[in-house]
Amino acid sequence: MGHILAKNLGIALAGILLTSAAHAKLVHKQVEYKAGSLTSEGYLVYDDAKTGKRPGVLVTHNWLGLTHATEKKADMMAELGYVVFAADLYGKGIRPKDQTEAGKLATELKTDRKTLRERMKAALKVLQENKMVNPNKLAATGYCFGGTSAIELARSGAPLQAVVSFHGGLDSPTPADGKNIKAKILALHGADDPYEKPEDLNAFEKEMRDNNVDWQLVKFGGAVHSFTDEDAGNDNSKGAAYNARADKRSWLDMKNFLAETL
């Protein structure tokens, strides 16, 4: 009797899972776009089973540029029902071969925030002009350098509902620009991240506070830089390492935050 019930339940559950899988039929394509004089190539992904206008989520890569790892995160966000665009801040075909090249490219943009903002705005525009996207429901997310870039986009006054930074650098060379922020901000941070000094965190908090931003900072104990990056190894002493626990928790935090704000 109990077995028959369990079996029937099993069949019912399998049906639900199949239905759910059928809904998440992801379509992705490369999209060429201009950022000033630069030609970039980003990655657009969405669930083809959805109809009507949906919120758009921008996701920005870490210093390594738009890699398969970024595309995977974009796919995961698209599975949540959003139209997702992975930005390309370096330009079409410009994909750093190693950390030295990555560091050079990321540093150039981090020290030239005007250009960084232009490139982020150009990427956001791809979403804003996409017919599937509700342009009143936009979020920017990003990883490491991409998290910094997402907040920088908000500091430019972009019409964003939400920003989520995963282990991004949070401080700003122009904290007064915090007054332009329209987005609610969620900063997901490794509590042992050696690349973000206590004074940088304090500066971020001050900027948010001084400008009455709706902000949250989550510190994950035991996590260092790159805690969501499965390719980052597991040696915390290197300053950057994957942390499955913080990865899972921060993803859930993002998911709930986007559900709240979009």
Add this chain to the structure above:
Amino acid sequence: MGHILAKNLGIALAGILLTSAAHAKLVHKQVEYKAGSLTSEGYLVYDDAKTGKRPGVLVTHNWLGLTHATEKKADMMAELGYVVFAADLYGKGIRPKDQTEAGKLATELKTDRKTLRERMKAALKVLQENKMVNPNKLAATGYCFGGTSAIELARSGAPLQAVVSFHGGLDSPTPADGKNIKAKILALHGADDPYEKPEDLNAFEKEMRDNNVDWQLVKFGGAVHSFTDEDAGNDNSKGAAYNARADKRSWLDMKNFLAETL
């Protein structure tokens, strides 16, 4: 056509809500228990529609003692499916009449952590001995002084899976006791709480880090002390005030954390 669909959907949704309400039939009772020589009276609440052993959640009151506000939080936790016990740290019938009395009682226990731990352990024992409770799945939650008390219980080495502090004082007079902590810790904190100094937060983080505790700290921008307390008014300049946004978000954080850990 659209109206008919909407109406049918409405009926379907109403059915789900009724079912859901039928499942959350809360039963509550006053429970007398001993904490050393002290006789206390706590509040037990659970969903009568649930069967089998369930996780147990302790909830500890703020400095005002076990009031209707604490019972309401306990009810909300019971609606999540847990057997919930609201501790009474002051003793049966001892309910502070004003903030002066509350401050005196709370300070006595905060400066006598041995007695505080004894009283928390006695309250936890009520859950541990309850036949509905799975004693391997226990959490301690608390508000303000109750948050401090919940972490203090973990510092005593109590067999807890999880601790959630809502705007609790986080620092400890005996940080080395962090080594006894078995629970995962979630500290939900108002970023503008004037009662918790930066050095107190730093001390908490250091204690957690030094003892390899699984911890998270969430800072809610724009929130001061007592942000979950609907009776705290809305004037941040008083240092304690209700904040609907942080209340809602912190509740969701707690809910997800208990789902993960219990």
